[in-house]
Amino acid sequence: MKKKLTLTIEESISNRAKRLAKREGTSVSEIVEQYLAEKTSEDTKWKPKEGSWTAKMLGSIPISDELKENDIKKIKEKEILKKYGD
Incomplete structure (x- = not known):
């Protein structure tokens, strides 16, 4: 409408x-x-204002390829299976 x-x-x-x-x-x-x-x-996707403190900090902490490719649920599931088996 x-x-x-x-x-x-x-x-x-x-x-x-x-x-x-x-x-x-x-x-x-x-x-x-x-x-x-x-x-x-x-x-x-939200992006910080260019030149802001947040923009400068964004990307300063390295993120593993696993985190980039998976969401938290998939990572948890994988770790639980690793620890406790199928």
Whole structure:
């Protein structure tokens, strides 16, 4: 179900958005909807702000290939089988 949303933006941006929509054969509403869908998607992986402390720390701790390729449930299962057998 669609819901109406009113935005207040600079006139120059509004004009550019209308030209873009016309050029792409769509509407400003569709452009905004697609943008917001992408930004709010749960599948989108969070990334820290470039240059932030978090961004600098990200990747500073080495992660084994096993952790990169498996989720925690698979790793637990593998270790339990190793310890207790089939």
